[in-house]
Amino acid sequence: MPVTADPAAPWLLERIHAAERIALMTHVDPDADGLGSQLGFFHAARAAGKDVVIVNDDPCPARYRWLDPEAVIGDFDGAAADLEGVELGLCFDANEASRAGRPLAALQQAGVPVLLVDHHRLRDGNPLQGLVATRFSSSGELTYRLLQALGWPVGAEAARGLYAAMSFDTGSFRFLRNDPDTLRVAAELQATGLDTNPIQEALFASRPYAETVLLGRILERIQRSADGQVAWAVVPPEAIADLDVPRDAVGEAIPFVVGIEGVRAAAMFKPGRNPGEWKLSLRAKAGVVVGDIATRRGGGGHDQAAGATLTGDIVALCDEILGELQAAVERAG
Numbered sequence: 001m002p003v004t005a006d007p008a009a010p011w012l013l014e015r016i017h018a019a020e021r022i023a024l025m026t027h028v029d030p031d032a033d034g035l036g037s038q039l040g041f042f043h044a045a046r047a048a049g050k051d052v053v054i055v056n057d058d059p060c061p062a063r064y065r066w067l068d069p070e071a072v073i074g075d076f077d078g079a080a081a082d083l084e085g086v087e088l089g090l091c092f093d094a095n096e097a098s099r100a101g102r103p104l105a106a107l108q109q110a111g112v113p114v115l116l117v118d119h120h121r122l123r124d125g126n127p128l129q130g131l132v133a134t135r136f137s138s139s140g141e142l143t144y145r146l147l148q149a150l151g152w153p154v155g156a157e158a159a160r161g162l163y164a165a166m167s168f169d170t171g172s173f174r175f176l177r178n179d180p181d182t183l184r185v186a187a188e189l190q191a192t193g194l195d196t197n198p199i200q201e202a203l204f205a206s207r208p209y210a211e212t213v214l215l216g217r218i219l220e221r222i223q224r225s226a227d228g229q230v231a232w233a234v235v236p237p238e239a240i241a242d243l244d245v246p247r248d249a250v251g252e253a254i255p256f257v258v259g260i261e262g263v264r265a266a267a268m269f270k271p272g273r274n275p276g277e278w279k280l281s282l283r284a285k286a287g288v289v290v291g292d293i294a295t296r297r298g299g300g301g302h303d304q305a306a307g308a309t310l311t312g313d314i315v316a317l318c319d320e321i322l323g324e325l326q327a328a329v330e331r332a333g
């Protein structure tokens with residue numbers, strides 16, 4: 001059954017048009033791309049007369065509540081009942097069922113079809129269908145094109161989510177893949193009357209003090225390879241224990257690691273969800289491909305930004321990953 005990279009694929013539009021009640025999901029540990037995409041779709045679909053609900057595995061993190069002033073984002077513990085009567089599920093910014101957790105499993109168990117809407121590379125043998133297009137900067141940009149193809153107007157309400165999604169995944173429109181369409185879509189969203197200043201401030205100028213302290217600790221832990229082309233930081237649980245910060249706050253530091261002059265590939269190891277687990281984040285500068293290092297370990301992402309969950313001794317894991325990063329740098333020449 002089909003996976004398409006075309007937001008206007010007729011079968012895809014027919015499936016969405018045919019469903020009266022639609023549930024929207026995103027991945028666990030939701031980010032601004034997943035949440036913004038589903039909110040953009042939500043507001044446009046509701047305005048188009050659809051009965052639409054959002055049920056994620058996790059609640060909306062406090063840091064993203066400004067995205068959802070109406071509080072339409074539900075979570076599985078509080079809003080599982082909203083899945084009742086749903087005819088179609090759409091899962092944003094996730095490339096496999098397990099990334100979406102319990103709501104997707106519940107829909108599948110009830111025999112409800114679920115389609116992906118994502119810009120991450122699909123794993124070989126993925127059983128899900130949907131719209132998966134890696135050429136898009138973000139799920140937000142992809143969702144905008146899908147809404148256009150559906151013929152559903154995008155008003156300022158929907159635009160806020162989509163613009164936030166794009167701004168987040170492009171690092172405030174710095175990572176544009178030389179695709180002029182990304183800025184065109186951003187301009188069209190702005191033209192709805194959207195005030196983008198509060199989005200910029202909320203995403204990039206609102207770091208809580210405790211997270212700033214954490215950032216300082218991480219920066220102190222950065223190490224570099226002998227040739228200075230690979231940099232990494234290991235953030236053990238004890239570096240966070242006394243700080244009131246969400247787990248995903250650690251990820252905020254990775255741009256500084258890969259942002260060092262001369263560094264072409266970077267890794268960060270932070271505590272995972274469960275004891276003994278490590279969450280690996282990889283970044284690379286243009287031309288260096290590190291995504292496969294995460295994919296081989298059951299993770300995913302893009303060529304220059306990827307992640308995976310690892311278990312084992314951190315010293316051995318670190319050795320292994322750094323060796324592969326060095327090889328990736330050498331391959332890039």
Ligand SMILES: [Mn+2]
Nearest residue numbers: 033093139169
């Ligand atoms: Mn994304």
